[in-house]
Amino acid sequence: MAFVNEYAPEADVDKYGLKKIDTNAPSITIKRRDWTSDRDRGIYLRQTSKGRAEQRQLEARRVKCLITVCALLTTVAGCTTPSQMAVDAEVKRLCAIDGGVKVYEAVKLPATEFDQWGMPKTYQQRIENTAAYQHDGTRTVMEFFLGSEYALKRETRYYRQGDPDMFRLHTRVFRRLDGKLLGESVFYKRGGGDPPGPWHGSTFMCPEPTAANDVLRRVFEKE
8 A cells, every 4th residue: 555645543643652652752843643654564654843944934933923013012002092192182281271390489408418319308308297188089188398497298189080090290399487388390190091901001291200390409409
């Protein structure tokens, strides 16, 4: 009988111990059941692995596929959804009304009173005034003592909660002795609203959170 291309019957799989061979031989990477056999002589031919060139082609296809998937995920992650566009437009509109920083009185401090980023050290050493804490679901108010002379009050007002969310952050710096307002800043921020995926949620803030828009860095200046 000549060689015949066929799928190995279960009887032959058991007869020749193909399952055991596939399990115990680590070099076997292809476990298909099609073969070329000559039953009269009890001979069969099976493909059990790929050659180096074929394996390299397979790996190249896998890498290309992975790169394509990563590029697609990056594109999707960078897309702005309709809900984000709507909320971002509202952030910009409100920011144009009262966003930014205002300084009413600058305070000169020795250079040793600032950290390497230009932030007053009293902020790192701030103590929360828990008696001033307020939260009612639509806003949160917190106050911190900046040493014995100054205080910082921060109010977060929630315009939208969910995904995406949106809030207004109002920060004010006072002198404790006479209660004078030294400076204030207003930011609007959107968070989330991204397409589902393994990436971190995006944010949009107006104005940009730079050192020039930091009320503490603007109120407190080096001598």
